[in-house]
Amino acid sequence: MGLSVRRGNTAIDRVRGSRCAARMHRVPPWASLLLIAACSPRATPPREARGPEPDVTAPAPTKSEEHPGVPEADGGDVPGGTRYRVGDFVEYRYSGSFSPDPVVLREKITEQNDNHLAIEVHATRGADERGWIQWVTDTPENQKNNVVDKLVELGADGARTELANKSNADLIDLYSWTLPPCDGPPKIGDKSSRSLEIASARYECTCEAATIVCSGHDYRMETCECPEFLWTHATGVIQSTEDDSVLWRVDVTDAGRAP
Numbered sequence: 001m002g003l004s005v006r007r008g009n010t011a012i013d014r015v016r017g018s019r020c021a022a023r024m025h026r027v028p029p030w031a032s033l034l035l036i037a038a039c040s041p042r043a044t045p046p047r048e049a050r051g052p053e054p055d056v057t058a059p060a061p062t063k064s065e066e067h068p069g070v071p072e073a074d075g076g077d078v079p080g081g082t083r084y085r086v087g088d089f090v091e092y093r094y095s096g097s098f099s100p101d102p103v104v105l106r107e108k109i110t111e112q113n114d115n116h117l118a119i120e121v122h123a124t125r126g127a128d129e130r131g132w133i134q135w136v137t138d139t140p141e142n143q144k145n146n147v148v149d150k151l152v153e154l155g156a157d158g159a160r161t162e163l164a165n166k167s168n169a170d171l172i173d174l175y176s177w178t179l180p181p182c183d184g185p186p187k188i189g190d191k192s193s194r195s196l197e198i199a200s201a202r203y204e205c206t207c208e209a210a211t212i213v214c215s216g217h218d219y220r221m222e223t224c225e226c227p228e229f230l231w232t233h234a235t236g237v238i239q240s241t242e243d244d245s246v247l248w249r250v251d252v253t254d255a256g257r258a259p
Contacts, residue, residue, distance in 0.1 A: 087258020
């Protein structure tokens with residue numbers, strides 16, 4: 001299928017006009033919360049940070065045994081200190097009044113060399129589609145700062161165009177279909193524990209509440225992260241404080257690992 005990449009009057013144009021985005025030299029903090037699995041998968045902690053090795057005389061069931069067919073976060077590491085391998089994928093669906101049509105975002109690991117990964121991303125919105133490949137180095141610091149080593153846009157004719165991505169501007173542009181028109185960073189509130197179903201399996205997750213201003217109106221925001229889920233990020237929602245209408249919502253619709 002050819003890729004129709006449209007630029008111009010997207011949500012990111014409004015973001016770039018905001019006082020928050022104008023002052024940032026990387027992805028704005030509020031956008032980082034909404035760029036679900038955007039710049040890199042969850043970084044693998046060094047071995048010393050993962051706690052003591054399990055007792056090999058009494059092995060516990062693996063996450064694959066507990067949740068067959070669903071990505072695991074612990075164990076299964078490949079050489080180089082990353083738990084991701086070629087073929088791992090995740091699919092998110094974005095909906096709400098922020099977008100004229102739901103957006104489906106699919107990310108797949110296509111290359112792995114030590115902790116260097118290539119992630120091919122495809123986004124569809126109605127009849128439109130765009131795609132790109134981002135190369136990342138899987139470290140906690142790089143994930144925290146949304147560091148992308150290389151960014152290549154996939155054209156409708158099969159052409160590949162490397163983007164300068166100065167101050168992550170091109171990265172934000174490519175992900176613009178998934179970003180609501182919010183005016184600044186959220187005010188973080190309470191955290192709560194919750195059991196969520198993700199891709200036909202259940203995970204224990206931490207959900208963080210916040211308030212945020214979007215297009216001059218007040219909204220409630222909640223984002224959830226699940227440590228045992230390979231891609232970490234789970235559901236998220238931004239709702240009006242006036243009538244509970246949904247401005248933005250994201251759900252995991254599919255995820256899997258290579259055989």
